[in-house]
Amino acid sequence: MSATARKKAPNAQDIRARKGGEPLVSLTAYTTPMARLMDDHCDFVLVGDSVGMVLHGLESTLGVTMEMMVMHGQAVARGLESAMMVIDMPFASYEHSPSEAFRNAARLMSQTSAGAVKLEGGVEMAETIRFLVKRGIPVMAHIGLTPQSVNTLGGYKVQGREEQAEAVLEDARAVAEAGAFSVVLEKVPQKLADQITGEIAIPTIGIGASAGCDGQILVVDDMVGFFTAFKPKFVKRYAELGPLAEAAIAEYAAEVRARTFPADEHVFSDQAPTKGPKT
Numbered sequence: 001m002s003a004t005a006r007k008k009a010p011n012a013q014d015i016r017a018r019k020g021g022e023p024l025v026s027l028t029a030y031t032t033p034m035a036r037l038m039d040d041h042c043d044f045v046l047v048g049d050s051v052g053m054v055l056h057g058l059e060s061t062l063g064v065t066m067e068m069m070v071m072h073g074q075a076v077a078r079g080l081e082s083a084m085m086v087i088d089m090p091f092a093s094y095e096h097s098p099s100e101a102f103r104n105a106a107r108l109m110s111q112t113s114a115g116a117v118k119l120e121g122g123v124e125m126a127e128t129i130r131f132l133v134k135r136g137i138p139v140m141a142h143i144g145l146t147p148q149s150v151n152t153l154g155g156y157k158v159q160g161r162e163e164q165a166e167a168v169l170e171d172a173r174a175v176a177e178a179g180a181f182s183v184v185l186e187k188v189p190q191k192l193a194d195q196i197t198g199e200i201a202i203p204t205i206g207i208g209a210s211a212g213c214d215g216q217i218l219v220v221d222d223m224v225g226f227f228t229a230f231k232p233k234f235v236k237r238y239a240e241l242g243p244l245a246e247a248a249i250a251e252y253a254a255e256v257r258a259r260t261f262p263a264d265e266h267v268f269s270d271q272a273p274t275k276g277p278k279t
Ligand code: KIV
Pocket: 028, 046, 047, 048, 049, 050, 051, 088, 142, 184, 207, 217, 218, 219
């Protein structure tokens, strides 16, 4: 798409209005170049706290800080023009009180120019969501598997099977009633995801949920094959860039050791050229 033909980035109200319409497309991003690649293809881009595991090698998202989110948020913002940017509130930045959540959400939005924040939790976070929304901060909720609660959930398990289903449904109703403009459903059974999507008035964004959700999100490094430490069942690998990059690195290493890189075309003569391309 040319610069002049670019669409204006949607805001939270535009995303909210897509309920029941054409599926919303979203990916995570943490860097400017990756954000640029997805800008024309996504409705919104999430600066996810998954950055801790994907780019920083952490074992969970619990060690992600406000400073990390601000830094990656600023980088992603530089790569986006047409897609909305949503940014994750990291662990321990919003759970303690609505006013602390407001201070941190306001900082994320003002320092990164994100259009909304995302936070994890259902019924227990409804009061905070209401508090933020009333004060001008659009909130995307995240229920089902909430990775920041991995220690109380006992692992990265499917949430909402059998007798647990009602609790996840209650979470969905609570965040919608509190004013969230959309909600991520992570790792919930397909049937329950479809039921929630049919019942609540805001768009559901599935990750390991159902094609019937109002939109989908994946971690970009998972779907292009850069993050290879493990592959959740819900990830589809659209490319295998990790092995490709490793093969390129191995070839470079072999050529350096064999002194075949750099070749003549990569080095400079001792005389400045008079005409022609820069050498
Ligand atoms: O942090 C993240 O990447 C997320 C998505 C998996 C939804 O929260």
